Amino acid sequence: MHVDPEPPVVRVSHDAQGVDDRGLPVSPDGTDQRLALTFDAFDARHHTLWLRYAHTQVGSRAAAETVVDATCARLLGHWPHVLTQESVARYAWALLKEEVAWWLDDHDREPALVDTAAFHAAVRKLLDHENHENHKKQEKHDQFDVLQREIRLYGAISRLPERQYDVVVLRYVLQIPDEEVAEYMGIEVATVRSHVRHARRRLARHLDVRETETEE
Structure with a gap:
C-alpha cells in the first residue's frame, strides 16, 4: 500500500541544520515545538507495536529499530501534513509497511x-x-x-x-x-x-x- 505522495516523502537526518533532536525544524515562535510534542505523544502510544510488528518481519531487534527509526523520520519530515490525514495511525502503518518492504528488498530477504x-x-x-x-x-x-x-x-x-x-x-x-x-x-x-x-x-x-x- 502506497501513501499520498504529496508532499514528497523524504528521509530526514536528525543531524540536519535547523532541526531539533526529533528531526523537526526549529522556529522562533514555538510552533514546531508544539508539533514535536504531538508527535511524541503519538509515538509513545504506537512505538512498541511498530517495533514488535517490524521484528516479526525483519527477524531481529536491531533491524526492527532501523525500520521504525526510518518510519519516524519520514513522519517527522512532513508531520503537519500527516496530521491532516483522515487516520494518522493508518497513514503511519502504511509508511511502516513500506519501510519493512524496502528493508527486505535491500537485504534480499523474505519476511521472517x-x-x-x-x-x-x-x-x-x-x-x-x-x-x-x-x-x-x-x-x-x-x-x-x-x-x-x-x-x-x-x-x-x-x-x-x-x-x-x-x-x-x-x-x-x-x-x-x-x-x-x-x-x-x-x-x-x-x-x-x-x-x-x-x-x-x-x-x-x-x-x-x-x-x-x-x-x-
Missing part, C-alpha cells in the same frame, strides 16, 4: 514471520481453533504429520491477501484487540472480524479441514 516463536504459537492457536471438535483425532497424529500441516499453514498465511495477512499478524501473533487492529488499519471493527473469518476459511481450504465459526 515464520521463524518467530510468536508465530509458531499463533499458528497452533489457529490450528486449535480450526479443529477443536476433532482434538482427539489430532492427538493421534504423529508429530511428523503435524509438522507437515504447520508448514503448509505457514505458506498459506504468507499468501493471504494483504489485509487478511495484517489482521492475522496483529490479532494472533501480536495479540492486539480488534479495536486497536481497526485503528491501525483504518477500518471498522466489524471489518476486522470479517477479515478474520475470510482468512480462516481460506486457510481451512488450504489445509483441507472444516472451518468453524466459534470464536477463540
